[in-house]
Amino acid sequence: MSSGGATYEELFTVMARASVGYSDARVEIPPDANLEDPVTRLGVALNVLLDDLEYRHRQAESNLRLLVEERTEAIRRREELISIAAHEIYTPLTSLQLVLQGLRKGIVADDPQLLHRVVTLAERQSRKLAGLVEVLLSVGRSQSNTPMILKREQVDLVALASGVVELFAPDLQRSASKMIVDLSMPVVGNWDRHRIEQVLTNLIGNAIKFGEGKPIQLTISSHAGMARVVVADEGIGIAPERLPRIFERFERAVSASNYGGLGLGLSIVREIVRAHGGSVLVESAPGEGSTFVVELPCEVNATR
Numbered sequence: 251m252s253s254g255g256a257t258y259e260e261l262f263t264v265m266a267r268a269s270v271g272y273s274d275a276r277v278e279i280p281p282d283a284n285l286e287d288p289v290t291r292l293g294v295a296l297n298v299l300l301d302d303l304e305y306r307h308r309q310a311e312s313n314l315r316l317l318v319e320e321r322t323e324a325i326r327r328r329e330e331l332i333s334i335a336a337h338e339i340y341t342p343l344t345s346l347q348l349v350l351q352g353l354r355k356g357i358v359a360d361d362p363q364l365l366h367r368v369v370t371l372a373e374r375q376s377r378k379l380a381g382l383v384e385v386l387l388s389v390g391r392s393q394s395n396t397p398m399i400l401k402r403e404q405v406d407l408v409a410l411a412s413g414v415v416e417l418f419a420p421d422l423q424r425s426a427s428k429m430i431v432d433l434s435m436p437v438v439g440n441w442d443r444h445r446i447e448q449v450l451t452n453l454i455g456n457a458i459k460f461g462e463g464k465p466i467q468l469t470i471s472s473h474a475g476m477a478r479v480v481v482a483d484e485g486i487g488i489a490p491e492r493l494p495r496i497f498e499r500f501e502r503a504v505s506a507s508n509y510g511g512l513g514l515g516l517s518i519v520r521e522i523v524r525a526h527g528g529s530v531l532v533e534s535a536p537g538e539g540s541t542f543v544v545e546l547p548c549e550v551n552a553t554r
């Protein structure tokens with residue numbers, strides 16, 4: 251629109267068009283306005299434009315408010331994650347340092363049984379640390395939308411699970427839960443050993459944590475090229491309204507102050523299982539316990 255040649259009529263049309271699509275832009279034309287008068291027309295056109303600007307301003311303000319709320323929530327979560335992670339890292343680290351100090355002072359050197367216990371403890375703690383690193387990595391992955399990369403190898407799930415159960419022996423003793431294992435036949439597949447170990451550790455760890463000292467059943471079987479892991483406890487269970495979201499990140503069905511935890515363990519279980527082309531589901535009722543079922547194709551690209 252060149253200022254030289256444009257008529258009021260053209261100005262009006264251009265300005266009115268600028269507001270097309272903004273349905274709540276109001277045009278207030280005074281009843282006694284003389285629309286034949288070019289100055290009145292210009293006034294009306296400016297009104298349209300002003301209303302439109304106000305509308306856009308309100309939209310931008312509310313979008314900004316939403317964005318700020320989202321960012322604040324993300325920052326709050328990140329801070330919470332850092333503080334809980336730091337806390338959870340501290341315990342295994344302290345215990346590892348004690349083990350190393352003991353070894354350095356030669357306290358356990360003459361006692362093979364004690365040495366074995368201490369090394370097993372160190373192994374458990376370093377696995378806990380590895381698990382926490384995996385948690386932090388998964389947060390990073392989700393923020394940058396990077397898929398999980400698997401290092402597949404031939405793995406016997408039953409042998410792997412036996413090792414995990416062994417490492418939980420002290421926790422089981424402390425919680426008074428008895429672990430009933432049905433790990434009779436080897437179940438071999440092409441999986442990422444550390445990641446599958448993580449799945450077992452998270453599920454068994456939760457069963458002990460929420461199992462109220464009651465028996466926990468671990469069953470591993472295979473059928474038609476699919477491996478199946480069932481971890482069933484008889485503990486506190488999960489409320490039906492929380493169940494659909496339990497595999498989401500940062501979801502907890504209990505308060506962090508009572509049970510601790512980052513609310514990330516199950517989301518990592520699902521991420522790992524899905525990366526392997528498998529599935530995980532849960533059945534649970536409050537006060538009756540929870541049963542987690544993981545299904546994994548034994549071979550890459552295996553279909554069900």
Ligand code: ADP
Nearest residue numbers: 456460487502503504511512513514515516540
């Ligand atoms: P967290 O590290 O907080 O335990 P998870 O992702 O592993 O995080 O679990 C999320 C939530 O799911 C837990 O806070 C708990 O409320 C619920 N949950 C997980 N496993 C069990 C279980 N075996 N029994 C009862 N509740 C469970």
